[in-house]
Each structure stands twice: as C-alpha cells, then as structure tokens.
Amino acid sequence: MDGDQAAQMRSLLLALGRRVGRVAVTLWVVFTGVFLALAYVPNPHTATEAYQPRLLYGIYREPRFAAQSEPLVAQYVDWLGRVVTLNLGQMGVGERAVVVREVVAEAVTVTLIHLVPAMLLAIVLGTLIQLLAVAVEYGDASAKTKLFGAAAISVPVFLVAYVLQIYLPGFVIETSGQITDLGYDESTGPFSPANLRAAVWPSVTMGLYLFAIQFRAAGTDLEQYADEPFVKTARAKGVGLLGICRHVFPTRLPAC
Template sequence: MLRWLAVRVGSMLVAMLGVTVAVFALVHLIPGDPIRNSLGTRFNQEIYDRKRAESGLDQPLVEQFVRWLGRAVRGDLGESFRSNRTVTSLVVERLPATLSLAFAALAIALLIAIPVGIISAVRAGSKLDYAATAASQVGVSVPEFWAAIMYILLFALTLSWLPPAGYVSPFESPLEWARHLVLPALTVGLVSGSILTRFVRSAVLEALNQDYVRTAQAKGLSSRQIVTGHVLPNAAIPILTVVGLQLGFMLGGVVVVEVIFAWPGIGRLALTAVEDRDYAVLQGAVLYLAFTFLLVNLLVDVLYAIADPRVRLR
C-alpha cells in the first residue's frame, strides 16, 4: 500500500511539472503587457522599467521559469501585478467559496442521480425509465448560462425567494450564505446530476445482468437484498470514477456560473487574471486546478480498493 502511494504521488509530481511547463509557456503567449495594464493611466516609463525588472519579465523565458518554479516549490507563487497581493493569499481567499459551491452541487447531483438511476435501471423499459432518461437528456443539453438566468428570473425576480447573485461568508451569516448558495449550486448540481444519472443507470444495468445476480435469485433472495447486497457494491466502481471527475471539475471553478452569480471562486479569479494579463495569478489558479484534479483522482483510486476487494494496490 505504501509503495503504491509513493508511486502515485511520484506520478502526480511528474504530472504537476508538466502542467507548470505548459501553463508557463501558454500564459506568456497571451498578448498584452501585464505591467502596462497594471499601471493603467498612471503609466510612467521609470516605474514601468522598475516593475518589469522586479518581476523578472525583462529576463529570458527560461530564466523566468526556473526562477518562478524555484519559488513555487517553496510555496511562493509570486504577487499579483494588479493588486500587489500574494497569489497564495488570493487563492486561499477564494477557496471557501469554491469548496462550498462544489460540495453543495455534488450533494444535489448525488441526491438526484443515485435514486433516479437505480430505479430507472431496476425498472428498465418502463414509463418511469423513459421519463428519467428523457429528463437526464434535457438536463445535459440545457446550457448552464441559460439555466442560471431562468433560475434568477423565477426564484429571485418573480418569486423573490432567493437573492439573484452575490456571496456572504458563512462566518458572517450562515442563513444568508445558504440562501446565496442555493441558485448556483442548483445550476451546477442539476447538470452534473443529469450526467451522473445516466452513468448510474448504465452501471446498475450492467451489474443486474451478471451471473451472480441470477445465482442470488435462484437462492430466493428478494429484489431489495440483491440490489443492496450485490448490485450496488459492484456498480460503485464506475460510478466512483465519474463522481471523481465531476468533483474535480467543480473544484476547479465553474466559470460561467461564478460570473453570472457573482460568485468569488477560483474560476472567476482565473478569468479576471486572463483579462488583466496577470501572469502570476493565472499560473497559481491553474496549478490549483491541476493539483486538485490529481488529488481527487488519487482519492478515487483509494476508494476503489475500499469498494472492491478484488482491487489490489501494489
């Protein structure tokens, strides 16, 4: 187990190194001058030259990368050209908003996908199955930005049940935090739930057609015992994979939803960094996304061994 974890962590570090090289190269291909943008109307050639030298942008790209990578290994991701704040502090500041939205949306998705997918598979070919399949198809097809606007029109402007946008810290007011969280979480959760529903249905259907199900039926076990004791544990493996991918996607920040609902998450931070040509912030945000995605994949692999004893970690 420890050897396997060491190998997986090593592969994560190699992948992170590849991401840093790719991100650094792509970021510097973005047209525009971050120092010039940060100065705005206060442009002064002397200040411009000084800031460019301090940031190292006057050095060759290879030297810039080595210098930045050396600081990143020590936990220093640099400073924002726009706000002069450290990138680490900006990412940490946005992290609670991203985490709350991601886990709330995932909870909504699982509450929809697991019961609907299981019932749809157990009653395959019924009207309920067709209705669930059609609903999931609609959920996948509807663009998030359109659904977000419709939710705002219905729940915020027409019914006045929820605020249309914004964010309130849970430490300031838990109730207001929850009220502001509902609409963005619902927007992301319904789309993710529609995707997961289809995978849950397929996984359960495949498990229902296995020989061990027919053996359990021959033993006289009830349908509930077969589904809960045999089908669901074996269907959990492919479901875990998709859940992990969805969680990694959400933790990276859902940019469109965050912009529409003025949600101060990592995705919105990255978008603002692109608009401002803020190299350091964009690199830090993408590194966070890559690390989060790799970490979620590692946790999913560990859960494989817990869910399926046939899996051997070596």
C-alpha cells in the same frame, strides 16, 4: 492469505503512485507551458494605453521573462518555486494591496461551499434513482432513465443558470416571506449567513448539471444488472426496492 493481501496492497499502492505521478507530471507540463507563454508573449499592460480593469489598478506591468536581464532558467526555477509554495505576490485593488494567495484561498473556499454539497447530492440522487430503475419490474425503466440522462446532460449549464437567475430569487423571497439578497457580500466572510445564501444559486446550478452527468453515467453502468438472475430472484421473493438496491450496489463495487 496474508501474502495475497500484501500483494494486493502493494498493487494498490503502485497504482495510486502511478496516478499521483501522472498528475504531477501533467501539472508540471501545464505550468511550464504557462511560463513559456509568459516568457515570450509581450505583456499588454506595459503599454500606457493598456486597458485598465475596473477594480484592479495595480496590474502586473513587468516585461516578459525573456526580455529581463536575469537568465531565463533562473527565472523559471524561481517562478516554479513560487507557484508550488503559492507565493503569488500582491496586486492592487482600489487603494489597497491584497495578497494574491489570500484572494485565491477565498475563491477556492467560496467554490467548495457550493460545489461540495452539489456534488454529493448529485452523486447520491443520480445513483439512487438509477438503482431504483434497475430494481423495478419494468424492463424498459433503465432505458428510459438512460434516455432522460442523455437529454439532461445536453442542456447547457449557462441556460440552467439563466433560468435559475430569473425564477430562483422569486421562489426564495416567496418561501422566506421577505426580500432576500442572493448577491455575494465581499465585506463579510465566506461563511456569513448572507454569503451562504448567495451560494444557493451556484449550488443548485452545479447540482443539476452534476446530477445529469452522474445520472447518465450510473445509468450506463447499472442497466446491465436489470435482467440479472439475482435481481429476478429477489423480485420473485418479494424483496422491496431498497433491498434489491442493496444487492445491486455491492455487486457493482470493484474488488480490491
């Protein structure tokens, strides 16, 4: 038995290693393609008449890599090393210089603040509703939820964001009883109360979209269990909906 467990563990580690390796190779190919594009595509910002962004005045004006005196391979190794270590240099914002790594870190933090809760809520609600659809006695419940999931996932995200932009501020103001600014304040940190309130809009937008995806995927995955004998037996014994869900969910989990 111990030998079987060790073999399963080795198989799991090998599968995980293969996945990590594929991800690493994919990222290397992508970043190599980016380098080649930067090497041979002329930089439009080297021209004097180049478009000046509204906020970024210290834009990157170096010539393409292939036009520089240093060997291209050496530039590639140096560039790839800076990408891996996130040594992305500086850029001018107004009259000051900011470290690009800090800008990226703040952007990632702000994204995770609204994306993680949206993803967790979407996974829990989407899976739970589909489990309940399997647990009920009506045979067509799963089919209806599947149809609803297909319709929900076809709604463009920008349309959801536009509708929320119109109605969400009014709802928040009416609920809180005061005027609430839902805009991001760059002068404070990502976890300030104002910026956490600003995360409501993107969080709801992404939550609805991810819910539609999970709802659709869970419906396709779970509908096969609606007519399973153990589900019918549980219904006949008077097991509640949540009890049937507790039977279906472990059955769906893949074995290690």
